[in-house]
């Protein structure tokens with residue numbers, strides 16, 4: 001999101017950078033919410049195929065959230081009306097589900113945020129309709145590895161700049177670009193909280209990570225230039241040069257020695273070519 005925070009949180013300590021420190025017991029809540037979100041992304045995979053519409057995928061997601069006794073965090077959020085964002089090909093993020101059919105070789109990010117017992121689980125991953133084109137596969141592989149390298153930098157004492165640098169240096173070494181216009185965010189009992197988690201940066205810059213911080217890392221990577229623009233619907237962000245874009249998102253919590261990923265796929269299906 002773009003650095004606009006929700007302000008409804010109460011418990012716990014706040015750092016000088018405005019970042020909430022959660023308790024050990026709160027990891028349980030985040031784990032449950034993260035697992036529900038990840039299970040929904042596992043389940044929707046079977047519906048992604050040429051001819052399907054993104055509105056059909058969103059309908060399934062809305063019903064599946066219901067079946068699991070969870071609540072959609074996006075329906076009604078700043079006027080958004082859907083249970084997911086579905087971003088196809090050159091759409092960077094915040095794609096609105098609609099009636100257009102997927103074509104063979106289209107790649108898409110599906111982003112779901114659920115609320116379970118008041119805790120927010122926010123995750124997204126890439127899918128393909130039909131056969132994954134070679135260039136798209138490279139983009140998806142680099143984006144996923146970039147996310148995992150960012151996550152590997154999550155430990156107490158490291159900084160948010162270390163996370164951004166790990167992502168940016170890997171992506172740019174592969175001659176792709178990191179989107180600057182959107183970032184990850186703190187979350188927990190709210191959807192969007194400090195800090196802005198940038199997917200680029202300098203080692204050692206930014207706030208210092210502490211055990212008990214919860215946030216997302218959600219790099220968007222373009223095959224072409226990093227610039228984006230938002231369409232007239234006020235949501236859909238696209239690459240200005242219309243190059244392909246990919247994104248993966250995990251919700252994580254900082255532990256004493258590293259981090260816990262709350263939104264790992266129970267089916268091991270986090271990547272379009274897995275399982």
Ligand code: MF3
Pocket residue numbers: 001074077078080084085094111112113122216218249
């Ligand atoms: N899930 C998105 C994120 O990762 C936010 C979507 S807000 C919506 O931050 F309103 F567009 F759904």
Ligand code: CO
Pocket residue numbers: 001122184185216218249
């Ligand atoms: Co997010």
Ligand code: CO
Pocket residue numbers: 111112113122123124249
């Ligand atoms: Co998200």
